[in-house]
Amino acid sequence: MNLAAARERLATVPDPEIPAVTLVDLGIVRDLRETPGGVEVVLTPTYSGCPATELIADDVRAALAEFGDVTVTLQRAPAWSTDWISAEGREKLQQYGIVPPQCHVGDGSEQAIRVLPRLRCPRCDGGKTEQLSRFGSTPCKSTWRCIECGEPFEYFKPF
Ligand SMILES: [Zn+2]
Structure with a gap:
């Protein structure tokens, strides 16, 4: 083997x-x-x-x-955290158009959502973005829009 x-x-x-x-x-x-x-x-x-x-x-x-x-x-303990996503994984997510988690916000997605991060657009790298919806294609993502290029994108919420 x-x-x-x-x-x-x-x-x-x-x-x-x-x-x-x-x-x-x-x-x-x-x-x-x-x-x-x-x-x-x-x-x-x-x-x-x-x-x-x-x-x-x-x-x-x-x-x-x-x-x-x-x-x-x-193995469910310790629980998986977005902190475990590798540097290479974060880069691939960004290229795919999903902004990787920007920080670790402890226990709750509620708190993570309330403290909105400053996200850069994965397509044009513009800094003016707004959250459209707290949920994306899966519960672990939220939907955002870039004000500069108008494109929507997803953010992988930290948890
Ligand atoms: Zn953009």
Whole structure:
């Protein structure tokens, strides 16, 4: 069993909701280890009740099938935080048109929303932006608009 090859393969699995970034970029993959019959992957779901969790586990099993039996273990503590998104992941999000979390705002998305960050437009880099909606295509994002180029964009809320 080539654990390095398995690690490389795992690093190519995209997030089902934001295919521009991988599970490793998002910091969801906590560990990969060898087991007697294959590999075990430890994942921390992005937030509790995320419907993508089962999908992510299936994608990981399919990607690593050639390495033997794949055990997916969900580790819910410590809880995933947007702080775990890698520098590379943040860059990919920005290029994809989603502004990555600007700071960590502790426990609540409520608080994170009330203290609105100063966001720069991911398309024209303009500094004049406004929030259109507290929710985006998924509950973890909010919808914004750039006043300078008029384009809407999404912001990945810190939590
Ligand atoms: Zn703009």
